[in-house]
Amino acid sequence: NAGVTQTPKFQVLKTGQSMTLQCAQDMNHNSMYWYRQDPGMGLRLIYYSASEGTTDKGEVPNGYNVSRLNKREFSLRLESAAPSQTSVYFCASSEAGRVDGYTFGSGTRLTVV
Amino acid sequence: RKEVEQDPGPFNVPEGATVAFNCTYSNSASQSFFWYRQDCRKEPKLLMSVYSSGNEDGRFTAQLNRASQYISLLIRDSKLSDSATYLCVVPFSGGYNKLIFGAGTRLAVHP
Numbered sequence: 001n002a003g004v005t006q007t008p009k010f011q012v013l014k015t016g017q018s019m020t021l022q023c024a025q026d027m028n029h030n031s032m033y034w035y036r037q038d039p040g041m042g043l044r045l046i047y048y049s050a051s052e053g054t055t056d057k058g059e060v061p062n063g064y065n066v067s068r069l070n071k072r073e074f075s076l077r078l079e080s081a082a083p084s085q086t087s088v089y090f091c092a093s094s095e096a097g098r099v100d101g102y103t104f105g106s107g108t109r110l111t112v113v
Numbered sequence: 114r115k116e117v118e119q120d121p122g123p124f125n126v127p128e129g130a131t132v133a134f135n136c137t138y139s140n141s142a143s144q145s146f147f148w149y150r151q152d153c154r155k156e157p158k159l160l161m162s163v164y165s166s167g168n169e170d171g172r173f174t175a176q177l178n179r180a181s182q183y184i185s186l187l188i189r190d191s192k193l194s195d196s197a198t199y200l201c202v203v204p205f206s207g208g209y210n211k212l213i214f215g216a217g218t219r220l221a222v223h224p
Contacts, residue, residue, distance in 0.1 A: 033211070042117065042200065042214035043157070058211065090156055100145065102212065104156035 002026050006091050006105035013081045013112045021076040021108050023091030031094045032074035033058075033102070034066060036087040043090060049074055081112045116140060117215040119201050125221045130191045134218040136201030137183045146184045147202040148175055151217065157200055161186070191222045 004025045013019055025032065030051045035043040035058075045058030047066040055066050063085060065077045074093075078085055088109050092102040119136045126132050138146070145164050149157040161168050163184060167176040174187040188195055198217040205211035 035214075040121070040216060042216045044214075045205075045211055048211055100147065100162045101159045102157075104158070106156050 004091055004093055004103050004105035006089075006108050008108060009106065010109045011111070013078075013110065015082060015112060017081050018077065018079050019081065020078075021089055021091075021110075022073070023075065023105055024073045025091075025093040025103070026072065027093060027103065028071070029093035029095055029103075030071070032068065033092045033094075034064075034074070034076045035090045035092065036060065037090060037107075038087050046076065046089075078110075081110075083112045086110060086112045116205075116213045117201055117203050119215040119218050121216060121218060123219040123221050125223060126191055128191055128193060128222055128224055130222075131187065131189045132191055132220065133185055133187045134199055134201075134220075135183055135185050136215055136218075137181075138201075138203045139182070140203065141179075141182060143203050145204060146175075146177060147212070148173075148184075148186050149200040149202055149214070151198045151200055153197075157214075160199070188220070191220075193222050193224065196220055196222045 007022045033048040034046040037043045044060050049055045049068040052071045067075045088107050090107050091105040094102050116139045148160045150160045151157040161175045163175045163177050172189045176185045198219045200217045201215035202212050
């Protein structure tokens with residue numbers, strides 16, 4: 001019953017450092033997403049992967065890269081972290097073609113100092 | 114105009130009260146709509162889906178007004194456990210099963 005698992009849950013980075021946020025789902029979903037959530041703003045889509053082997057930019061992709069490693073895993077990489085990337089990051093998955101009922105991971109709280 | 118707009122609140126109501134939130138959306142072609150609930154420092158979770166004029170689930174009623182492009186969420190007999198942020202969600206107008214999230218309306222139910 002894991003659903004969507006994100007690691008790490010918390011991270012503090014210095015400006016310029018790099019890191020990868022990991023996401024894995026065990027529901028056999030085809031589509032996976034990365035969102036960021038900032039105070040007073042809705043979740044904003046960073047990147048998504050409609051199916052294994054494909055990735056596309058969302059609303060706010062600058063400063064990020066993604067890898068759909070296999071059907072289960074979708075990672076988000078910050079190559080050179082900036083304070084503006086301080087946020088809560090959520091990974092989600094859904095069945096292909098279904099917009100109802102994303103399943104979200106519990107989030108990664110990232111602070112860049 | 115933002116694609117999805119909500120009153121941020123907070124709505125502070127006593128237990129047992131009825132409270133309603135509105136959400137406006139810009140994409141007139143949207144066919145489906147959703148309300149997600151997000152507890153403090155937790156992930157969003159689907160509360161209700163709305164595909165036609167509305168949907169009802171216990172104390173929760175969602176209504177859709179396509180002509181005016183707004184969705185409402187009505188909560189009757191509020192419980193302390195209803196305290197959360199309610200996110201209005203609309204499929205992305207650009208296509209493939211992506212969702213646009215409103216910034217949320219915060220509800221605080223007090224004894």
